[in-house]
Amino acid sequence: MSSSQAQREVFPNISEAEGGIINVKDYGAKGNGVTDDTEAFKQAMSRDEIANGSKIIYVPNGTYIVSNTIEWPKGSHSGLYYKRTTLLGETREGSIIRLVNNNPKFSTGESKPVLDTKDNRANGFRNRIENLTVHVGAGNKDAIGIRINSNNGGGIFNVSIISGDGQGDRGLDLTSTEIGPLLIKNVSVEGFKRGILVGGGTTNSLTMENITLMNQNQVGIEQVMQVLTIRNLKSINSVPAVFVKGHGATFTLSGAELQGSGGETAIITEYRQDGRETPGERRTINVFLSDIKQSGYQNTGEIYNCETGQLETLKGNIEEWSCGSPLTGFSTQNKMLKLPVKETPDIPHDLNNIIVVEGNTGADIQAAIDTPGVKTVFLPNQTYEVSEPILIRGSVKKIIGMRARFSLDSVDPIFRFEEGDEPIVMIERMEGPSIEHNSQRTLVIKHAWLKSYQNTDNGIGDLFLEDIVSENVKIHHQNAWARSLNVEGLPTDSEPKILNDGGQLWILGLKTEKPGTILETRNNGSTVVQGGFIYINSDIPDTTPPQAQYINDNSRVAIITRSYLPTATGYEVLVRETKENTTKDIINPNRRKLEKIFPYLGY
Known part of the structure; x- marks a missing residue:
């Protein structure tokens, strides 16, 4: 299983008013493993005035004790509700939010989350939880680690969710109506009845990569309806790894290590629990599997054939299996095309060579990029006006928008990626830039809403897109790998x-x-x-x-x-x-x- 290296997230010391991050310690959080920090978290992130403000709530390393649910900022009207907010830890292993043991609020018979982004149906845009651990303690039988809703990008990245005694209702809840599209990447869940519960109805989709599930009591992942795509799943369990059910559920799994200990079946499909569904209803559940390795289960899968509706039993390792025949034209192939897959590069912050953009124009950003020896450029959280393309060149290897925004009246392209000193450059956490790739270097774009992306004849360096919304994407003679790509432009008839x-x-x-x-x-x-x-x-x-x-x-x-x-x-x-x-x-x-x-x- 592939996973990213440990990443330390550190930001320059600029105030919230100047476009900096919101540090929970500035609102009284101690992170000492003793003090109840619930109220400090609420003061930092549950304020209406920061709703929909593309704010980053920062959690430095420490163990933060909480006794109630931490909720996202709501805002003063529905257009602002529960959107565009990031909760970001310094490190996954060091930034720990821990629920007190034996908390009666989390044992009432109704499930209750520790972190909750709340619901805004199909409009909870680009919420993110990153680089931290959520621990639900012990004796909290109805606890949920994280309940997230995000639409048009966002998700959970580099996060561990742990139950101290193996109990708790579920680690990760993905059941908000019309949840997605979003990306869940480099996430582990240990304990709970269900590791991950998916189900937001028939609309939208979820993508996961590098998921580890351990010691669940009922099932690793339960999927109810929805479209779920997973690459690289590791499950160590005595219960089923995946349970797919409900009308229209679509499940694609590429690359899995499913380790059972006495379990009967690793992957199960079921339309109704009472088994009284029709073959036609069964045919609405679609499953595609490739590169599945399993040990310790009697069966790898008990899965509906989506052409006949009959249940098929699969055994052993699976190179590739589809519930139905492929759609073809000229081709006579019956297996998926295999392309080489590269992992998204990680670029650590160079904390000794940083600069913060001063001002809100493209010229100000260009001046920061062109500073001799600079490696990391930070763009404070504000709106930038750009009248000439900003050239990414020189010594820079990372441009971090602290959820910076660009005016819709700006020039196109806003950024032009040129030749420079670093072989790989990353752009992340921005809203609204257009990007032109004019370099043979590798470009990584993460956690962003783009107006557009295209490359020139010279711009044949590799491209990586991760957690991206864009109006359009055009590549010419270029290698590109995209994870969770949402493209919603309205092109002309010929494009x-x-x-x-x-x-x-x-x-x-x-x-x-x-x-x-x-x-x-x-x-x-x-x-x-x-x-x-x-x-x-x-x-x-x-x-x-x-x-x-x-x-x-x-x-x-x-x-x-x-x-x-x-x-x-x-x-x-x-x-x-x-x-x-x-x-x-x-x-x-x-x-x-x-x-x-x-x-x-x-x-």
């Missing part, structure tokens, strides 16, 4: 939301909505989409030729996604394939039916 022109593109967890071709691959490009959710929430217009959901133009493409059409009319053409000079449309026979592409193989 796709995502273009892969002769490059190699791998996506773990794609989400999109609005009309327009979602992804086009051309000029012998290679694209793999490993799980995703296509939300067709407005009619796909009738055009000549008809809009295609995906275009494969003399390229290699493999896609696993699921569409949802609550009231709209869907795509007439699921895939438009061109091989040499011949074009073939794969037609959707019923544009009002929820259609799966599970998987599409075009190579």
